[in-house]
Amino acid sequence: MIIKKNLLFILSFFFVTAFSQQRKQPVNLLVKEDYTHSFTKTIFPLLWSGFQREEVVSYDLQNQNVAVSYVQQKTKKIKTVLTLYIYPKKEIDNQLLRDEFYSYQYAINQNSNKGVDLKPSFGSISNENLKVNYIYSIFNNTLGQRDFFKGVKYVDKKSLLSIYECGGWGFKIRVSSDDMTEDQLKGLKEKAENYFGILNIASIKPLPIQGVPNTVLSPSIKRDSMMVNATIAASEAKIEWIKNHLDKKELLTGFSDMQIDSEVYATEKMIEFYKANQKNWKLHGDTQKYFSEMIRIAENGKIKDHIYEKFHKIINYPEGEAQQGNYTQFKIDKDVSEDTNEIFYKIFYKLD
Structure with missing residues (x-):
């Protein structure tokens, strides 16, 4: 692992x-x-x-x-x-x-x-x-x-x-x-x-940005090693994107995680990890199902629409509202379930 x-x-x-x-x-x-x-x-x-x-x-x-x-x-x-x-x-998360x-x-x-x-x-x-x-x-x-x-x-x-x-x-x-x-x-x-x-x-009380944020993981990913490690890969990608794209004076006040590009990057890295390591571990059926659906979403250019729905429209994606109907039909046509909307991790700072 x-x-x-x-x-x-x-x-x-x-x-x-x-x-x-x-x-x-x-x-x-x-x-x-x-x-x-x-x-x-x-x-x-x-x-x-x-x-x-x-x-x-x-x-x-x-x-x-x-x-x-x-x-x-x-x-x-x-x-x-x-x-x-x-x-x-007492704690700040993304x-x-x-x-x-x-x-x-x-x-x-x-x-x-x-x-x-x-x-x-x-x-x-x-x-x-x-x-x-x-x-x-x-x-x-x-x-x-x-x-x-x-x-x-x-x-x-x-x-x-x-x-x-x-x-x-x-x-x-x-x-x-x-x-x-x-x-x-x-x-x-x-x-x-x-x-x-x-x-x-x-x-x-600014955030302690001199340190790396911690990560908390959902209990549902315990089902197999792939799900655990792919989720960690996504969280690390999220931290990397935030560090590289936000100013220090912005990081001091919060994660500012409303830009959809950070979640797109993390999602792509999660899928990339799965493709590179899918033969390394025995996979739970739910893990296979999740990634097969996520790959269909990615290959059809629907990652942003997926994220918009996953986060209940609360993310900076101006085109999201207009794309909702098309994305709903896409999920029906491509057999994409609501399970893809589960949030598997948060990154956070614990404050004194």
């Missing part, structure tokens, strides 16, 4: 770091003046850009993980709610930004009476020292609100979600508005990014 020693090999894919002093229930902090988040020195004033601070909610006993809400009330029925989240991270976005999409669909499709967009903020990448979406949704007569009344909203890679700290902006346009929501996002100091937050 060819397992590289510089990789941390853990057969437990969904690893969770628990905060030892997490609150059982969120607590509304009673703050009557400007609130300073003591760990990042971020200041949340009582009044900001026409918004009134409504509450400061803490999720842990040390008040590291907080949400600060602002309200701009124009009339009794027209308001905009802006909520800013700061939270610590799927984290995607996972947070997908989790929010799932949650908002649970609280809406209509299906909500969050189409991701991508951006960055930078200075001479750091570059923070982020994912955001502006979307329409229908939220349930308390109503004296109906119990729950559903109201149409224009909303925004933006999630940032800030090294060992997470930052998130959420907006829900009765009257703002898409351009106004973008403007509010940019104003909040600048005022609340995204780049300053990112500078507090």
Whole structure:
């Protein structure tokens, strides 16, 4: 078995770091003046850009993980709610930004009476020292609100979600508005990014990029040596691509793994490893099936479409939406199963 020693090999894919002093229930902090988040020195004033601070909610006993809400009330029925989240991270992996976005999409669909499709967009903020990448979406949704007569009344909203890679700290902006346009929501996002100091937050706990990221592997690859080693080859290719294509100031804040080319490269290297070594080990039937399907995907020029589906559309591939129908038909015609969408590894840094 060819397992590289510089990789941390853990057969437990969904690893969770628990905060030892997490609150059982969120607590509304009673703050009557400007609130300073003591760990990042971020200041949340009582009044900001026409918004009134409504509450400061803490999720842990040390008040590291907080949400600060602002309200701009124009009339009794027209308001905009802006909520800013700061939270610590014990581990950073290349799927984290995607996972947070997908989790929010799932949650908002649970609280809406209509299906909500969050189409991701991508951006960055930078200075001479750091570059923070982020994912955001502006979307329409229908939220349930308390109503004296109906119990729950559903109201149409224009909303925004933006999630940032800030090294060992997470930052998130959420907006829900009765009257703002898409351009106004973008403007509010940019104003909040600048005022609340995204780049300053990112500078507090940069990633330890002097070391090689660790790799965590899915338990499902234990079925044979080929699957283990081909997955390691893919993870090493991912690390290589990121190192060669991202600036140092970008690597300090996160893996920035939203560029589809990094996943294409890793996928190609995984298939290449299989072809070069398929006679070296006895193969499990599921491994043979997986690689025969992946080779059909590659030989038909469908790797990007495969990745787009595999990552629930949360990757930077502008042509992906238009190709979905063709790819679905391709899978039917070429007998490609959903098993090809399984994620077998993550690369990560463990932070102090």
